[in-house]
Amino acid sequence: MDMATAIAVAGSAIGAGxxxxxxxxxxxxxxxxxxxxxxxxxxxxxxxxxxxxxxIVGAAIAESTAIYGLIIAIILIFVNPWI
Incomplete structure (x- = not known):
């Protein structure tokens, strides 16, 4: 693994966090x-x-932001093209 790939993987992990x-x-x-x-x-x-x-409408909207963050984190961790 070269340095550019290592930086990209580290960036994905930080972004997921x-x-x-x-x-x-x-x-x-x-x-x-x-x-x-x-x-x-x-x-x-x-x-x-x-x-x-x-x-209930407001809680659903607030919860959707957390779900979007979780989806982005899962994508960054498991669908990482650099690994």
């Missing part, structure tokens, strides 16, 4: 949103169904 960090942001965002959901339902219990439906 960075891509996995998207899960941290998604977890923090979903936790914050769940806290605000509980606060909103506590303030207006009669609007629980509307608040819950908005929360």
């Amino acid at each position: 960075i891509a996995v960090f998207t899960g941290i942001g998604a977890g923090l965002g979903q936790g914050y949103a769940a806290g605000k959901l509980a606060e909103a339902v506590g303030n207006q219990p009669e609007a629980k169904s509307e608040i819950m439906s908005s929360f």
